[in-house]
Amino acid sequence: MYKAPRGTSDVLPEEQRYWEFARRSAFAAAVTYGYRRIDTPTFEDAGLFARSIGEQTDIVEKEVYTLEDRSGDKLTLRPEGTASVCRAYVEHGMHTLPQPVKLYYECAIFRYERPQAGRYREHHQFGIEAIGEQDAAADAEVIDMAWQLYAALGLKDLVLLLNSIGCRKCRPAYLESLRLYYGGHRDRLCADCRRRLERNPLRLLDCKNDSCVPIADGAPHSVEHLCEECSAHFDKLRGYLDALGLAFDVNHRLVRGLDYYTKTVFEIGPRGEGQAQATIGGGGRYDDLVEQLGGRATPAIGFATGIERIVLNLKKQHVDVAEAMSPAVYVAYQGEAGKNEAIRLTAMLRRSGCAAVSAFGERRLKAQLRHADSFGARRVVIIGDSEVEDGAALIKDMKTGEQQKVRLDEVAERLNRS
Numbered sequence: 357m358y359k360a361p362r363g364t365s366d367v368l369p370e371e372q373r374y375w376e377f378a379r380r381s382a383f384a385a386a387v388t389y390g391y392r393r394i395d396t397p398t399f400e401d402a403g404l405f406a407r408s409i410g411e412q413t414d415i416v417e418k419e420v421y422t423l424e425d426r427s428g429d430k431l432t433l434r435p436e437g438t439a440s441v442c443r444a445y446v447e448h449g450m451h452t453l454p455q456p457v458k459l460y461y462e463c464a465i466f467r468y469e470r471p472q473a474g475r476y477r478e479h480h481q482f483g484i485e486a487i488g489e490q491d492a493a494a495d496a497e498v499i500d501m502a503w504q505l506y507a508a509l510g511l512k513d514l515v516l517l518l519n520s521i522g523c524r525k526c527r528p529a530y531l532e533s534l535r536l537y538y539g540g541h542r543d544r545l546c547a548d549c550r551r552r553l554e555r556n557p558l559r560l561l562d563c564k565n566d567s568c569v570p571i572a573d574g575a576p577h578s579v580e581h582l583c584e585e586c587s588a589h590f591d592k593l594r595g596y597l598d599a600l601g602l603a604f605d606v607n608h609r610l611v612r613g614l615d616y617y618t619k620t621v622f623e624i625g626p627r628g629e630g631q632a633q634a635t636i637g638g639g640g641r642y643d644d645l646v647e648q649l650g651g652r653a654t655p656a657i658g659f660a661t662g663i664e665r666i667v668l669n670l671k672k673q674h675v676d677v678a679e680a681m682s683p684a685v686y687v688a689y690q691g692e693a694g695k696n697e698a699i700r701l702t703a704m705l706r707r708s709g710c711a712a713v714s715a716f717g718e719r720r721l722k723a724q725l726r727h728a729d730s731f732g733a734r735r736v737v738i739i740g741d742s743e744v745e746d747g748a749a750l751i752k753d754m755k756t757g758e759q760q761k762v763r764l765d766e767v768a769e770r771l772n773r774s
């Protein structure tokens with residue numbers, strides 16, 4: 357028997373209400389903040405992600421799904437959304453539009469990870485990108501939207517972690533101080549970190565290995581190595597977040613797992629949960645990415661959140677999510693003549709915009725009523741032999757049990773009225 361591939365899952369109908377709620381809330385938030393939707397392909401040229409996310413990140417080194425198609429092109433299933441959106445920004449000359457260009461997306465993301473609760477090989481992200489603005493107020497607005505989205509979803513006890521990791525001017529000196537510091541602890545580092553020490557020392561700060569965590573705690577802080585411009589940007593951002601009433605913790609170990617970030621980085625997750633898979637959403641500024649992908653120098657900031665992680669937290673926090681719309685009317689019948697009328701009436705109800713279902717086959721009336729109950733139908737129309745003879749139908753209110761006999765040609769109007 358076939359099963360869904362490891363790290364993927366089916367979203368069954370009974371789960372859909374959580375997904376719909378998450379997506380609906382996210383899209384509404386995006387529109388409220390002035391974002392417009394963009395959809396990009398599921399796969400891109402492999403080089404796009406290596407170039408933007410970074411050759412020496414876990415994602416590109418170990419997690420991308422890359423395939424060669426029949427013409428020999430190397431393609432990668434998107435392991436995140438930002439690179440694709442920036443590629444589209446450059447490809448379609450969006451620098452000619454009023455800036456910033458604010459785009460949102462929701463799509464499947466593929467990463468070959470070790471599956472566990474909250475970590476999958478296929479997951480879904482809702483994300484926003486504001487491209488073409490350097491003002492720290494744009495950073496504050498993106499963070500505010502993320503925070504307000506979680507509030508609208510009813511999620512509580514979240515923390516906002518914030519850091520600034522500088523720019524190409526001030527980062528090299530900071531990396532040097534990290535190399536120096538970590539060099540003194542080389543023997544206690546995990547194999548991955550020892551390898552990365554020379555090539556990408558920033559990655560050492562968020563290593564989750566037990567032996568590396570205490571070393572990272574004592575590492576130099578990026579915010580103490582910022583150039584004047586980055587330092588002023590970070591000060592302004594903190595001021596704007598204060599003005600918005602958003603509380604945050606500056607965390608010097610927050611560097612994020614993608615290499616394109618400059619200046620601001622942030623993550624939002626449940627208070628007190630340290631594991632990486634607990635983070636619900638994260639983002640940051642990526643002022644060099646558009647240029648790296650062949651566009652002009654264009655500052656930008658964005659954020660993405662996993663739909664699965666939102667759903668996980670909605671359930672964990674017992675957020676009351678309304679049932680997805682279920683058919684309001686069930687049409688039950690007895691006998692062949694009743695069935696004919698039921699088919700006709702169900703079709704008429706649907707054509708008038710009323711969600712209706714009817715039984716098939718020859719089930720007993722009792723079984724049909726149970727069926728109606730399982731749908732959560734508010735009302736059942738019953739058409740039996742005697743009703744057909746009278747040219748009428750019974751309308752039963754499933755909540756009160758009240759029944760009413762109504763002429764067949766008036767049933768649709770009556771149901772649509774109340």
Ligand code: HAM
Pocket residue numbers: 435436437438467469474475476477478479480481483484485613614635636637638639640641657658659660661662663664665
């Ligand atoms: P990211 O932090 O790698 O950022 O992913 C964003 C969110 O996707 C995470 O906070 C988490 O909720 C979810 N997520 C990531 N990996 C998995 C997984 N394996 N299983 C389930 N959920 C997962 C980015 O991808 C950036 N593109 C965000 C961004 C947008 N930065 C600027 N703009």
